[in-house]
Amino acid sequence: MGARGFRRTAASRAVLAVLQGSRGMTARAIHDRLIATGETCDIVTVHRVLRRLSAAGVAYPVPCGSSVGYRLAGPQDPVLQCVRCGVTTPLSGAVTTALAREADQAGFTVGPVVTGHCPDCRRRA
């Protein structure tokens, strides 16, 4: 791994540490926190890390005031899971909230997994 790869990994780790325990933070807020704790990464790197975490399903965008924040996906968050191949994708915060509210009105608690068929399996079916 080159110095470049190392910096990328360090930035991911730092962003993950900030997001840990947060209910949603904007890239700007994450960057401010990093700077306050003596990290030297720039806002562009924070955006890049967030896009990567989001693509990997590790974090997902949530509404954060008038802006968009990011929140770590956790076991408390329902995911969509394909019943055929098992691939999962996190549900957005808005969907999660709506689902939990609907379920609560019906006296249900929501399980962590909402099942269905992923795009690949739908194409193959």
Ligand SMILES: [Zn+2]
């Ligand atoms: Zn599938």
